[in-house]
Amino acid sequence: MKALFLSLVIALAADVPLDNADEEARAQALMRELRCVACENEPVSQSAAPIAEDMRTRIREMVGEGSTDQEVRDWFESRYGEFVLFRPKGNSLSGALLWVGPFALLAIGGLIGFLTARRKRTVARDIEAEDV
Structure with a gap:
């Protein structure tokens, strides 16, 4: 029972919005621009895959730390390749x-x-x- 409760708390804590509404809006926009690496053509914002949850958390962390949108995109591109971008540079x-x-x-x-x-x-x- 404790394990179930603990996993529920962790799952709910993973998608905690940022306190600043402008930063949260930026994070949401970035989540729509980045592709889930586990799902076929699905943005991170809509994916239920565990890696998408990690990606959303990382986006919020980076935005909260003051990273620019381009820095966030570049970080994900360096980690997962150009595939992660819905709008590849080309x-x-x-x-x-x-x-x-x-x-x-x-x-x-x-x-x-x-x-x-x-x-x-x-x-x-x-x-x-x-x-x-």
Whole structure:
């Protein structure tokens, strides 16, 4: 019975909001920006996984200690990798490839189709000219 009570107290103490309302709002915003490393595409704020509870506690600790939002993000990224960020930094080359790549492939496919159709027309005209 004591063990059950003790585990309940620990579980409830894990998600104790910060005393300062502004700091708690910042912490909540950060919890929505960071991905739970145990759950598939679920923010730390909504996850019930034990690691998410630890992550929420660490976010509140860092915000309470005066860390900036970027420092909190950087700490989690250094520990869990860029996967933990819902908005990954990405460099300009990879971002450009992601946005331009599909359109470039579509244009290349259209050009190949156009050239193939043109070649078939030319071959068909040459065959007709030989038959006459």
